[in-house]
Amino acid sequence: MALNIPGLSGSSSTSGATGAGAVTGTNQMGQEEFLEMLLAEINNQDPLNPQSSSEFVGQLAQITSVENLNSLNSQITGLVSSLQYSQAMQATDLVGKTVTVPMNIMELDNTGTMSGEVQVPVNTDRLQVFVQDANGQVVSSMDFGPQYSGTVPFTTDDLAKGIYSISAVATYGVDNETVPVALSTKVDSVVIPGGGKEIELNLAGIGAMPVSQVSRIGQ
Structure with missing residues (x-):
């Protein structure tokens, strides 16, 4: 039984x-x-x-x-x-501090600058950074010349209020390649979603971004 x-x-x-x-x-x-x-x-x-x-x-x-x-x-x-x-x-503790995240679009509420960094994968003959407005027009450009592999910081000058995109191009011989860009901005607040979801940061000019995406923390 x-x-x-x-x-x-x-x-x-x-x-x-x-x-x-x-x-x-x-x-x-x-x-x-x-x-x-x-x-x-x-x-x-x-x-x-x-x-x-x-x-x-x-x-x-x-x-x-x-x-x-x-x-x-x-x-x-x-x-x-x-x-x-x-x-x-x-x-x-990050609220009010500057963080760097992999993003190439930012909105400026007032006239000011944009800063960030370019990740150069291998030594390049020439590195250029371009700033475009919402209409796709290049409003600023920076030429860094030859660069070793690694992180190259950049800062723009006197941009008017509006939405901007950043792109970086590395030259290898006769070839040009787009390389990754990251932008730096202030942390406005922290979002705690709960339910096992990842904590997010509300970033000035960018919006919500997972905290795991932060590559650098400044003052």
Whole structure:
């Protein structure tokens, strides 16, 4: 006589691996209830056809595994919440500071400058940076000449209020290649979405950006 537990089967190891939801809700059974049923099963089994002890042990192992998984899930959830809280507290320290992120478009509320950096992958014969307005017109350009591989900072001058895009071109012999650009701006506020989602920074002139995208932190 087999012991019948709703959602658990002693004859199939697969049900034990995938039956996490089988011991939840109205059919939930703890170890104590299982052991009571197990003792009753043993006491009332047919002495001429006794139940295999391995089946009892297998069913007990299944329910124990499910309970251990539930406990582990709870611990992981708590750990994630703690980590998010810690990251949020660290992120709030960035408010008012200047950060650099991989972005090539920025909106200026007032006349001013734009600064950032170009990442040169390999030594280049010539590096140029171009600033375009919302109409696609080049309003400023910078020629840095030959550059070694690495980070090359740049700053524009006296741009009027508006939206601008930055592009950088590296020359290798007769070939020109676009290379990555990052812009620097102030952190206005921090967004903590919760639910395991990544913390975001509201950046002046750029908008929301995941905190993991920050490549440099200034004053």
